[in-house]
Amino acid sequence: MRVYLETFGCQMNELDSELVRSNLHSLGYSFVDRPEEASVILFNTCSVREQAEQKAWSRIGIIGQRKKAGEKLILGVLGCMAERDGLDMLRRHPQVDILCGPGELDRLPHLLANMRSATDERPARTERVALAGNSSRRTATLEAAQDGLEALDLSRSFDPAHSLAGTASAYVRITRGCNKFCTYCVVPHTRGAEVHRPPDHIVDECKRLADQGVIEVTLLGQTVNHYRYTHGRALTVDGRELPQVGPGLAAFRPQDARVRAASGERTTTFADLLFRLHEEVPALRRIRFVTSYPRDFSDEALQVMAQCDRVCPYLHAPAQSGSDRILKLMNRGYTVSEYLEFVDRAFQIVPDLCLAGDFIVGFPTETDEDFEATCDLVRRVPFKNNFIFKYSPRPGTVAYDRIPDDVPDEVKRWRNNRLLALQSERSALVHAEWLGRTLPVFFQGTRSARRAPAAAAAGLVGATIEGRDPAPSFPAGPDSVGSWQAIGRTAGDLIVAVSMNSSADARALVGSIHTATMVGAEALLLRGRLDEQNSSVIGL
Ligand code: 5AD
Ligand code: SF4
DSSP states (O other), X not given: OEEEEEEOSOHHHHHHHHHHHHHHXXXXXXXXXXXXXXXXXXXXXXXXXXXXXXXXHHHHHXXXXXXXXXXXXXXXXEEHHHHHHTHHHHHHOTTOOEEEOTTOGGGHHHHXXXXXXXXXXXXXXXXXXXXXXXXXXOOSXXXXXXXXXXXXXXXXXXXXXXXXXXXXXXXXXXXXXXOOOOTTOOHHHHHOSOEEOOHHHHHHHXXXXXXXXXXXXXXXXXXXXXXXXXXXXXXXXXXXXXXXXXXXXXXXXXXXXXXXXXXXXXXXXXXXXXXXXXXXXXXXXXXXXXXXXXXXXOHHHHHHHHHOTTBOOEEEOXXXXXXXXXXXXXXXXXXXXXXXXXXXXXXXXXXXXXXXXXXXXXXXXOOHHHHHHHHHHHHHSOEEEEEEEEOOOOTTSHHHHHSOOXXXXXXXXXXXXXHHHHHHHHHHHHHHTTTTOEEEEEEEEEEESSOOOHHHHTTOOSSEEXXXXXXXXXXXXXXXXXSEEEEEEXXXXXXXXXXXXXXXXXXXXXXXXXXXXXXXXXXXXEEEEEOSTTTTOXXX
């Protein structure tokens, strides 16, 4: 059967799609690039902002029209929208056959098999719906449920042609879910409580990926630095370790840590995990991680970043706002001065650090002064880039229920553009500090340097629209000597474009690390010149 799978939203979703693809592929399904060629259409959806949902709704509508016109198709909605809308989606959109939440993806083959074995009538809802919040949820324990999901991660096979993270680069999940309950965010509602994977599983997965040619892994978690695994707690009958529910914020209080250590409890912290991966998987040239929660980031983890040369000096640590009042309403759990303390400490311990973040503008009750405070934070902290979002009220969240969305859309838009422009200026300055440095660059794509992309025409520079990576749409600069560019990233995740004489020359670099000297700095990227002497050196 031919499957078309489209992914919306974040890196976690991209990884989920990769795992779904690998799982279905091993069961004999083949994948096609265009929905018209498929008999199974899967949308892996995102609910973080309304805009992402709208996009998915319009795709679902198109498939509905095709089904009405008589085409025999199976339509599955996976991910956060399935979990959030639940059975309501089936009632309002009868063209949807399968619903599968992000915590139930291991059950997708079963749901598809049920659909396929049905002759005339569609099978009962329970046969085609798997949601954490649904009554058809498996009756087994959380551990067993997590074990099924765990098997999905562990059974993956890396396919460079379909690796969404790019050639020779793979995502590896270390934590599922989130316990923070920021008041604007649906993630804790759709992905559930924080669950940590056993460190041995993560190390094994990374080793296998490295054996398959992967040289960069990005460890994924909603609050990745909260990774903590206590050994000897969650075991199977035969002594294998299982994923386990996170210990909660108390585990990060120093006094609590001392009590735990005194009791002889053996834990693997985030710092330990980074160190283990660095030591035990030497074939990985780059170990990255996202997203960091600006609180509870230990000195030990920063020290591992500083001392282990293959652990990348890059942090994505969203501040979300520069106003204490708004941070409190968001339930972020830190103040601006605590955020600044974290950033100062991080730059002190990891001198070559590159820092990125996220901001939400137009959160309910945000005043001009609050917004100015956010601008001040952007002026003060050397962010290399920021993903900037207009607040989007999400049903089911505390902010949606308790704080009216009172900032008019045009004010949100204005603040969004202002912050983008300010970040643009800041990005150019941060990039300029790297001029003259010779750095290893991991090349992951090419583009024609002559094409003038729409993003440049629209003046969208220095930051990104709705969290999308700017890499595919860089403007071509006047100094381009060749007509093709190879695009890569430094260890600190700075984007570098190198001009090449032909597309073949540019393509030859993709998938490997070469050193380049930084010769130009712009808001979106650095321009690099390939270091001919040293171009085969593979470093961080
Ligand atoms: N509205 C706007 N942005 C949001 N984010 C999360 N929830 C919302 C929302 N309701 C942003 C945050 C987060 C990023 C992944 O998405 O900045 O860090
Ligand atoms: Fe959402 Fe906050 Fe958790 Fe991030 S930390 S996933 S913003 S609830």
